[in-house]
Amino acid sequence: MAKYKMHILICGGTGCKSSNSLQIIENFQKALAEKGLSNDVQVIKTGCFGFCERGPIVKIMPDNTFYTQVKPEDVERIVNEHIIKGRKVPDLLYTNPENKEHVSDSKHMDFYKKQIRIALRNCGFVDPENIEECISRGGYEALGKCLTEMTPEQVIAEVKASGLRGRGGAGFPTGLKWELCAKNHADQKYVICNADEGDPGAFMDRSILEGDPNSIVEAMAICGYAIGATKGLVYIRAEYPLAIERLKIAIRQAREYGLLGEDILGSGFNFDIELRYGAGAFVCGEETALIHSMEGQRGEPTLKPPFPAVSGYMGKPSNVNNVETFANVPVIITKGAEWFSSIGTEKSKGTKVFALAGQINNVGLIEVPMGITLREIIYEIGGGIKNGRQFKAVQTGGPSGGCLTAKHLDTAIDYDSLVAAGSMMGSGGMVVMDETSCMPAIAKFYLEFTCEESCGKCSPCRIGNKRLCEILEKITDGRGTMDDLQELRNLAAVIKDTALCGLGQTSPNPVLSTLDNFWDEYVEHVVDKKCRAGVCKKLMSYVIDRDKCIGCGKCAKGCPVEAISRTDYTAPGNKLASMVIDSTKCIKCGACINNCKFGAISIK
C-alpha cells in the first residue's frame, strides 16, 4: 500500500468535539473519498491541541499548517485548495491580534512559542485510540526500560533525582512518595491515579487522558513496578465520558499488546488497571477522601497519618498521584532525571500545565517550564487582556488559591513562589481578570464553590466557610461594616489554621489574598458603598443627568418596573421636563441606559 502523503489532524477533545469536530472529520473523509485521495491523505482524530480559544483545530502535516475555528462547511475548501492545490486557506489561519498577520505554522504562534510540551507531548499529535501511534512515538519503552534494565530502587531513585513534584496541587515530591509506599510491605499494594479533576475551569488532566491515555497507563505500570504493586486504579469523574472511553481503549489495547496483564515484556512483572468512577465531588480530589469514595464510603477526608502509603485503599499501602504527574514519568525514565531537572527552577523541576482562562485573548491549555513569569504567560502566550482592557489580577490554584496582582507579574512562578505570594500552584487553573472584575465578588464566587463542595465533616469548613460567604454577601450587598472586614480576616485565618483537610485549609485563600491585595476595594464597598468594577448590583444606582435629558420618555417606556417618572424640571433649551429614576423601585436591569440615545443615564 502506498504511503500517506499527508496527515490531517483534527482535535477530538471534549472542547472541539462540542464545536462539531466529529462532523469535520466525517466531512474530510467524505471529501477525500470523493476526490480519490483516501489512500493519499490520512485523517486522524487526536487529543487537545491546547488552543481551545480558537477550536476546532485542524492541523495539516507535513505542511504544519494550523487551521483554527474550522467549521464543517470549511472542509471542502481545505480539500480543494490546500490538499489538492497546495494553497493554504488564509482566512482559516490564526491571525495575530497585534499585527493582524496570518500565521500558518503553530511553531510561529505566540501561543506555542514559549511552551515546552512534556506532559502534553502526544496530545494533538497522535491518535489516542491507537496504541500503535503511541508505540511509534516511543510509548511503553520507559516501562520496558524499567522492567528490563532497572531495579525498582533505581526507578524510584531516578524519579527522586528528577525533582518531579505532585502536579495535583500540593507539590509533594513524587519520588519520595513512591519510596514511602515501597517501604511498606504488604500482600497487596495499589497504584491510584487521581483523575478527579475538580477545580472549576481546569481541564489538564482530562486533556491528557483524552489525548494521550497510554502515557498514564504506562506510568502507572512503572509506578507499580517501583512500589511493588500489581493493581492500578484510576479514580475518574463520571462527567468525563470521553476520557473514560479513551482510557478504556488504551487499557484494552495495552492488554492486547501484552503491555498490561501478566508477565509484561517477559519480565515476570504483573500489572493491571481498573477504573473507578467518582460523582464529581471536589473534596474527592483529596487523597484520603478519594480512597474512601473508591471503597464505597462517604467521600470525606480522614486525618493523616495514617498516610495512604501505609494504609490506603482497603487498608493496603497505596500510592496516589494525579494524571499530570504520571504523564511526566515515562519521559523522565527515557530522557533521564538530569534532562528533566534541567528544566524549571531550583525547587520546582520540569513543566506545568495550566488552564488559561478569563479575560485573556488566548484561552486554552498550555504547558510551560517552571520559572516562567506570569507576564510571559499572560501577555505572550495568552496574547494579553481581551478588548485592550487593563490587567487587574490573576487567580491561580482554583478555589484553593489566591489572587495575584500586577506586582506579581514578574515573579518566576513555581510551587514555592506562588505560596510565598499568597496563592498556590493548585492543579493549574489560571483565571485572568481585568478591571471589570470586582474582587470581593470574586472572593465570594470562590467561597460559594467551597461551601458547595465542603464535605461538611469539620466545623470550620462546614460552618466557617458558610459564614465567610455570608459576610462577603453582606459586603457586596452594601450592608458591610469595617467590623465585618475584621471578622472576615479573623475567621479566614482560623479556618486556615483549624480545618481538617486541604480543602478547608486553603478555602480562605481567595478571601485572604484579596483582602491583602485589594483592601481599598473592600473599604470602598463597606464605607463608600461603591463597587468600582460595577459588578455589585446592589451598590449601583442608575442616575439621569437632568440637563442632558431631553425628556423623550423612552427610558420610562422601557422600564419593566415603572421606576422612571417625569420631573417638573425642564433643562434650558429643552421642551420637555426631564425624567428621574426612583432608586427604591429600580432593579438595575440597564434597559434605560440602552434606550437613552442622549447619554443622559449613567451608573453611579
Added chain:
Amino acid sequence: MTKVKSLADLKAMREKLQSNLDIREKAENPESLVQIKVAMATCGIAAGAKQVMEHMMQKADELGIAAVFTQTGCMGYCHAEPTLEVRVPGKDPIVFGYVDNNRADEILTKYVQNGELVEGIIPVNYETIDK
C-alpha cells in the same frame, strides 16, 4: 495481533511503525530536514507529478534520506512540469524542472547526498507559493 514479548520486540515494533508517523514527526522540525515541495497543480498532475512524488518518497526511504515531501500549487513553470523545489538544510532552495523518475533519483543521489548539481535547474527568480 501478537503480544509484545520484550523490550527488544517493542523497539522493533516501534521501528516498523515509526514511518507511519514520519509525516508528523518531520513536520515538527522541517528546518533540519531536506524539504521537497512538489508542484501539484493540474499541470503538474497531468505531467505525472503524483507518480514522481510517490517514487521519490520511496527512493528517499530506501536511501535513508530524511526528507519532508509536501505538495504545493503551481510554481508557474508549467512548461517544465513536473517541477519540484528542494531545500537542503543550510542551502538556498533549488527548483528542478522536467523531473521524471530517473531525474528524481539523480536529485536524491547526486544533489541531496553529494551536493553535485543535476540537469534541469530552473533559475531562481521565482517566488514560492508560501509568500
Added chain:
Amino acid sequence: MINLTIDNKPIQVPEGTTILKAARMNGIDIPTLCHFELDGMNFENKPGGCRVCVVEVKGRRNLAPACATDVMEGMEVLTHSARVINARKTVVELILSDHPNDCLQCEKNGDCELQSLTKRLGIKEIPFKGETSTYRKDSTLSVYRDMDKCVMCRRCETMCNKFQTVGALSGVNRGFQAVVAPAFEQNLGDSSCINCGQCVQVCPVGALTLVDNIADVMAAIADPTKKVVVQTAPAVRVALGEEFGMKPGEIVTGKMAAALRRLGFDQVYDTDWSADLTIMEEGTELLGRLKKALAGEEVKLPMFTSCCPAWVAFYEKNFPDLLEYPSTAKSPQGMFGAVAKNYLAPKLGVKREDLVVVSIMPFLAKKSERAREELSVNGDADVNFTLSTRELAHMIRQCNLDLNDMPEEDFDSPLGQSTGAAVIFGATGGVMEAALRTAYEVHTGKKLPRIDFEETRGFQGIKEATIDFDGFPLKIAVAYSLGNARKLMEQVREGNPNGYHFIEVMACPGGCIGGAGQPYHHGNSDIIRKRMEATYREDAGKPIRKSHENPEIIAIYKEYYGEPCGHLSHEQLHTHYFDRSDKVEATK
C-alpha cells in the same frame, strides 16, 4: 517512651499516645466535643471533625487536633496559647451559630456537652449571624431526631455502624447541609434501625433524644378508672441514684420502690421477679433442646437469649434465616406484662383493659418492644407504657421528691420477690450466669459446687467458656454490642464451628447497665463499671441467688402455669419472630 512538653511541662508517655490522652494523663484537660471513647469497651469516635481540641504544636504550620495527633519525640505542645484560645472559641462560636440555642426548652438542658463547653470557654455572644440549617423532625417509638441541633460529631454514626453494625445512620449531604441521617434521609423507622438508642446515649447535644412518655403515665395515674402497676428492670436500681447526685454504683432499690409508691402507682413490682421467670422458661427450653440434640434429633443449636429487644430486632432484620435459633421466651418485661394482664388482673379484681402496666427500663428499645403487636391482646398491650431510668428521675423531680430522702421499702407481692440471679440480668454475662445456675441444678440434680461463674463476667466483648455440666461440656459464649453478636451469628450461619450450645447477647455497652435509657455517662466508662460492680454486690447480698429457688416463682408454677414450657406458659410467656429484612435490603 516519648518525651515531650505540654504547656512547657516536660512529660513522658508511651508511644502511640495521643496529645489529648497525654495531656489528660498529666492533669491537663483539653476540651473536646466530637471525641468519645468508652475505655475498655472497644468504642472510640475520633473523626477529628469538631476541631475544638486543637492545640499548637511547635514547627507545625496549622493547629493540630489533640484527639487524633500522636505524640512525637521532642514535641512542644501549647494547649492555651492566644492562637489556640482564639481558634477554639471561634470554632465553638461557629458551631453555636448553626445551632437553635433553645437551651431552656431542650431535653438536654443541663446535661449538654455543647452547653458546658460554651460556659467553659466563656462565650457570651455569637459574633456570627447567618442561616441555620433545618431538617425534618423524625421519630421512632424510642428515638426522637431533631437534626437542627446536630453538631456533626458523628458519635451516633460510629456507634450505629462500628459498634452495633446496624448501619442505619451515616453522613448525608455536603457542606452546610451535611447531617447524619438514614440513607436517602428516609425515616429512621423505615431504616435498618433496631432502636437500641445508643445514638441517644452518645449524642453530646439534644439532636437525638428519647421519646418521652411521662405525660402518658401521669395521665394513667390520674385516671380513677385505672389501676396502675409498675415494674422496674434490674439495671435501673444501680444507676437511678446518679440522677440525684449519688455516686455511680449506689444501689437504690428500696428508695426507688418508695418513690414509685409516692408517685401514685397502685402496686410496685419488680422485673427481677419476671427475670427469674425468664430463667425458668429459657433454661428449660435450653435443656429441652440439649436433650433432643443428645438423642440425635434435629434441633437448632446454639440457642440465643432473647431478652434484649434491640438484639431481637437486629436478628429479625439481619438474620431472617436464623430465626429458629433464639429462645422463644419473652423478655422479662414481656413476661411481666403477660403475667400481670392474665394472672394479676383477675387477682386484683380489674379487667385487663383497666390494668395499666408501666415498666421502668434502662433501654429505649423497650419502648418499641412494648408496642409489638404479638405482645398485646385485642389491641391492649401487655405493657402499656415504658419509661426509661432518666424519665423516672424526671418524674420523681417533677413530683417534688428527692430520692435521697426516700425510705427503704419493699416491692409488693406476689410479683416482687427476686433472686440474685435476676439482679445480674442487668450486666453482660448475667443472663448466662443466671441460666447456668438453674440449668445446672435442674439438669444434673446436684447442687452447684460454686455459684459464681467468673468466666461470664467482665467487659470483654465476646467471652467464651466451656462449663462442665456433670460430664457434659456445655459450650457458651457471651457478647455485648451487636457488632460482636454479628460475628457470632455469622459463625452460626457457617455451621457453628465452635460448637456453641448457648449464647447470650446484649446490645448495649456492658449490658443493660450501659443502656440508652440510663443516666448519661458522657463516655465515662468508670460509671458503667461501677454499675456492674453494684450489680454483683447486690447479687452476693441476696439470700436466694438461684431463680428456681424463688418462692414466688415456685408458687406461680404451682398455682397457675403448672410447669416451665408447659401449655399455658407457652401461650403466655413465649413469642415468635418475624423476617423484617426488607428494611435492611431497601437501604443496601
